Amino acid sequence: MNQNNIDSLIEDIKKSGKYGEKPLFTKELIVEFEKKLQFSFPEDYKKFVTQLEPDIVNVYFVPPYRYSLAPFLIIFATWTNDLFAFHENDYTIHTIQNEKKDGMKWQNFTQWIGYIWEMGNKPVNPE
Numbered sequence: 001m002n003q004n005n006i007d008s009l010i011e012d013i014k015k016s017g018k019y020g021e022k023p024l025f026t027k028e029l030i031v032e033f034e035k036k037l038q039f040s041f042p043e044d045y046k047k048f049v050t051q052l053e054p055d056i057v058n059v060y061f062v063p064p065y066r067y068s069l070a071p072f073l074i075i076f077a078t079w080t081n082d083l084f085a086f087h088e089n090d091y092t093i094h095t096i097q098n099e100k101k102d103g104m105k106w107q108n109f110t111q112w113i114g115y116i117w118e119m120g121n122k123p124v125n126p127e
Contacts, residue, residue, distance in 0.1 A: 020053035
């Protein structure tokens with residue numbers, strides 16, 4: 001899987017059969033989110049969420065919102081108790097654990113979703 005190319009990743013997910021028929025969000029809804037948040041989402045995120053809904057264990061995409069403890073972070077997904085957010089200045093992805101921005105960080109959405117997809121598809125017992 002090429003984690004540097006969102007189109008390749010979308011195709012890999014579609015080939016796996018682990019996706020919903022309906023995209024996460026419509027293009028119109030993304031425009032509404034952008035207006036409400038005064039934030040333009042990166043193209044790879046927009047392409048991904050308007051094309052499919054992946055079945056990734058414990059990862060839930062949510063309608064984006066500003067994180068109240070750090071409004072420069074825009075939450076877009078959760079995984080168990082972790083939150084995932086775009087930094088509004090550079091689109092890096094930050095993991096918020098226990099109300100602290102102390103988790104992993106990714107350079108962009110494609111890198112993040114590639115990592116999440118890979119982790120979600122690892123065998124539980126590799127033997």
